Amino acid sequence: MDMKATKKKLGMKERYRALTRDLGWEPSYQxxxxxxxxxxxxxxxxxxxxxxxxxxxxTMDAYWKYQAEKERKFYAIIDAHAQNNGHLNITDARYLSALKIFLQAISPGEYAAHKGFARAGREFPGVGTQVACQMQAIDELRHAQTQIHAMSNYNRYYDGFHAFADARDRIWYTSVARSFFDDAMSAGPFEFMIAIGFSFEYVLTNLLFVPFMSGAAYNGDMATVTFGFSAQSDEARHMTLGLECIKFMLEQDPDNLPIVQAWIDKWFWRGFRVLGLVSTMMDYMLPKRVMSWREAWDIYGVENGGALFKDLARYGIRPPKGWDDAEKAIDHMSHQFMLGLYQWSFGTSFHSWIPSDEDMDWLSAKYPDTFDKYYRPRWAHIRKLKAAGTPFKNYGLARLCQCCQLPSVFTEPDDPTLTCHRETVYKGEKYQFCSDGCMDIFNNEPEKYIQSWLPMPALFSELGGDVGAWMNWVSLRDGVDNGDYDGSTDQQHFNEWRGLATSNL
Amino acid sequence: MTVKSIKDYVGVSRDRVENFNGKQLVYVSWDHHLLFASPFLLCLPPETPFAAMVSGPLTALVQPDPDAAAVDWRTVEWLKDNAPFTPDFSRSLAANGIGHKDQIRFRTPGLNALLNAA
Structure with a gap:
């Protein structure tokens, strides 16, 4: 009876080794x-x-267990949301514009990140890295799925959700996010890690998810809050992985520093341009706002980002090249971008609107140096045009940036009254940009960016300028999905259904 | 290096002028008039006389601005490639040296109702 019991379970450390490093081998015949x-x-x-x-x-066994538990909770709440008429509990159907943009531009990005990590996991030689990429690939796929499922309930009641994949591929305001991911996925595995692990997870996720999920909570959207919570613990892991990758590169060889720095410069700027969409959601699209874009930037950009670059300074990394230009743009970008979205709203698969007096007072309190001086007069004039029966629609379309693919709505860093004009000639052909940051990215790899598929020029090269044909092609139903919120079917339905729920009519 | 790649790599520009069915893109922007969120994108035949571009699409597009009626097109200051430029109104875009995807700007000093409104 003195038989020694065999040890059944491996310790944490041994199990980690067995399920990561031990899975690799040295190739012998290749x-x-x-x-x-x-x-x-x-x-x-x-x-x-x-x-x-x-x-x-x-390790994969533990990962599987955690994720399954989160999925169970998530779908229980999504079910409850659908059964309890969650689509009527939001503050106002204007809130849905933020969700529609998220679904059309950001959720497909999660899917793209999934594909990218699956590829990076195959391309990196190190086993630890391969396993980490594998898990993140599955995470990103799960995020895309849970986001689509969470928002699908709104698709039964409201317009603009029905063709998010077409919007992602073909419409113009999503191409900033699409091109971000296309650029990352067509780069090498190390650059991909900086693009997603650093820029998307560090620069964007904080500024995107935290205020966005709080925005969902403030505006009664239980479904979106739930996917936020379900993704949060993954995001913490992704940020750590991104940072680990940067430190690994910098510690392996001093020659890596200038390469990593150039990627940080590039991907900070690319990420910052994607945030243009986010700034409008925060300042204009939430009926009940959480904080201004400026306040979010101060917390998540300046404080958190500043701490990160302080941490990386010991490796010789300096803050990204576009950092000062970004800071100068913070008090302007949401207004500049929202004015664009409104005047081109005939071509958006979501609604926009002229801010009310109350909204404008909030904006001027949050942006005391810029809103009343530059932007209130424009909105006031746009309101006058609408009252006169000639609502402002800008059929001139827009000059898109060859790099970020956004309309060039941004101004000179030091002159908010003048559009930023930057151009370059490569192999005899001219290219236009929205900023120095975007032009620099192009100039570093012109062979890549000359191939950009720009949605507005394509309207002319592929569809002969026929806006109706373009709407069919992007699955945008004219008079239903697009235009001013005021008078839209979303507005009518929400008021009618909410009225039924809260009165005896 | 024009792109980081594992072997020689040559890209093809998507927006070459031959893809525009005999037309070209021209960008036009009114300095300090940001009611219009971005420079306008126009798609015109290169034979279009400069005067026709101005009296046609450009005049129509700037209408929503309160300064539009006061613009005297013959006296505005023009820029091309971000440098001063004197267009010949009677000649075509091509004859004025306005190529595919060129940016034309114009300035109207003294006119700025929306900026002075604050």
Whole structure:
């Protein structure tokens, strides 16, 4: 009876090793470079892949258990949301414009990130990295799915949700996010990690998810709050992975520093341009607002971002090149962008509107140096045009930036009254940009960006300028999905249904 | 290096002029008049006389601005490639050297109702 019991369970550390490092092997009949052909062409030098530390030491068995638990909770709440007429509990149907933009522009980005991490996991030679990428690939796929499921209930009652995939592929205001991910996915695996792990997870996620999920909570949208919570613990892991990757590159070889710095410069700016959409959601689209875009930037950009770059300074990393230009744009960008969305609202698969007096007073309190001086007079004039029966529609369309693909709505960093004009000629052809940041990115890799598919020029090159044909092609139903919120079917339905729920008519 | 790639890589520009069915893109922007959120994108035949571009699409597009009626097109200051430029109104875009995707700007000093309103 003295038999020693066999140890049944491995310790945490042993299990981690068994389920990560032990899964790898040294190839014997194939050359390592042939197996991992994309590992070195970006110029990043790695001497010891085993130095890669997964800060979470998460193994696939534990991962599966955690995620399954979160899924169960998530779908229970989504079910309750649908059964309790959650679509009537939001503050106002204007709120849905923020959701529609999110679904058309951001959720497909989660799916793109999934594809990218699946690829990066295959292309990186290190086992720790491969496993971490595999988990993040599954996370991103889950996020895309849960977001689409969470918002699908609104599609039964409101317009503009029905063709988010077409909007993602073809419409103009989503191309800033689409091109961000296309750019990342057509880069090498290390640059991809900076693009998503650093820019998307660090620069964007904080500024996108935290205020956006609070916005959902403030505006009674239980479904969106729930997917936010369900994704939050993953996001913390993703941010840590992104940072780990940057530190790994910088610690492996001093020659990696200038390459990493250039990527940080590039992807900070690309991320900042995607935030143009987010700034309008925060300042204009939430009927009950959480905080201004400026306040969010101060907390998540200046404080958190500042701390990050302080942390990276010991490796020789400096804040991104576009940082000062970004700061100068903060008090302007949401207004400049929203004015654009309103005047081109015949071409948007969501509604926009002229801010009310109360909204404008809030904006002028939040932007005391800029709103009354530059933007209130424009909105006041637009309101006058509408009252006169000639609502403002800008059929001139817009000059799109060859890099970020947004309409060039942004002004000179030091002159908010003048559009920023930047152009360059490459191989005899002219290219236009919205900013120095975007022009620099182009100039570093022109062969890549000359191929950009720009939605507004395509309206002329592919559809001969026929706006009706374009609307069919992007699955936008004219007079239903687009235009002013005032008078829209979303507005009518919401008021009617809410009226039925709260009165005896 | 014009792109980071594993082998020689040559891209093809999507928006080459031959894709526009005999027309070209021209961007036009009114300095300091940001009621219009971005420079206008026009798609015109290169034979279009400069005067026709101004009296046609441009005049129509700027109407919503309160300064529009006061613009005297013959005295505005023009820029092309962000440098001063004197267009010949009677000649075509091509003859004025306005190529595909060129940016034309114009200035109307003294006119700025929406900026002075504050």
């Amino acid at each position: 050359d390592k470079d042939a197996i991992f052909p994309y590992a070195s062409y970006e110029g990043i030098k790695v001497h010891d892949w085993d130095k890669w530390e997964d800060p979470f030491r998460l």
